[in-house]
Amino acid sequence: DSLPHINLSLGFFGAWGVSLDGSIVVGGARNSSGQLRPFRWENNTMTDLGTLGGANGIAFGISGDGSTIVGRAQISNGFFHAFRWQNNTMTDLGTFGGNESLARGVSYDGSVVAGAAMLSNNEYRPFRWTQDTGLVQLPFISGNDAGARNVSSDGNVLVGISSEFGIGYRAVRWTPGASGYVLQSLGSLQRGRDRDGFSDAWGVAIGGNIVVGMSTNSTNPRDDRAFRWTPQQGIQDLNAVYSGLLGASVLEHAFAISPCGRYIVGRGFNAATNRPEAFLLDTGITGDTNADGCVDDSDLLAVLFDFG
Secondary structure, eight states: STTTOOOSOOOOEEEEEEEESSSSSEEEEEESSOOEEEEETTTEEEOOOOOOOEEEEEEEEEEETEEEEEEEEEEEEEEEEEEEETTEEEEEEEEEEEEEEEEEETTTSSSEEEEEEETSOOOOOEEEEETTTTEEOOOOEEEEOOOEEEETTTTEEEEEEETTTTTTEEEEEEEEEEEEEEEOOOOOOOBBOOOOOOOEEEEOOGGGGOEEEEEESSSSGOOEEEEEEEEEEEEEEEHHHHHHHEEEEEEEEEEEEEETEEEEEEEEEETTTTTEEEEEOOOOOOTOOOOOOOHHHHHHHHHHHHHH
């Protein structure tokens, strides 16, 4: 498809999401007929969630409370639509008039879904979905494509990617404004003389003030670099911030961050084994939910407001 890393291919089997307590896992797995099906795993039992009338699908995310699963599944004509699964029922979230859509992120209680949907001209637009509003299109920078990848636990802040004319793709963040959602470009990592590298936001912590993802100025995956963004520090190369822990190893792509902002997971290159591997980074920062460098009453209030 036309939007990098919002890929609608069928090769993404595996586990993609986990509930907050770790008891439920979701993803995609092949059945005996070779079809890729969205699954829910709990108590050592894998359950096929079904599709929207077609043969294939995959689950990309699960709410923190484990009640709601999101992803994409084929409809009867073979196109893929975003779905929300809850109480053993899969709901088609539709499109913006185009053929396909997909859902990647969901809030803690399952009430807010983040994703991307096609217009009639096959361009992607980011969306925020709720039961009351349905698909609501979010603003984008410029260019042809954009998509939301994740949403904060409280459902207020979304992160993802948007194209920009003459530059490429940028990691972005959407926050509530007086007359709708406000778009903010998070920039990209400057590497050498290249100031206009690709960037993409994948994970967001409680309150929406810590965002993680990847940035690169090369087509070689080995040149990808994981980043962390905060309002105070802007976009930071995690390899530079935690160089003392890494040696010659590289953190290439940050996919997710724990709600408290302490743990970051993703893909990297382990110099000791000379191969790509998954990584878990413990930043050692506990409870700094607003990313201001201090753990105080404001962090406690942020948690209490987010979880009610």
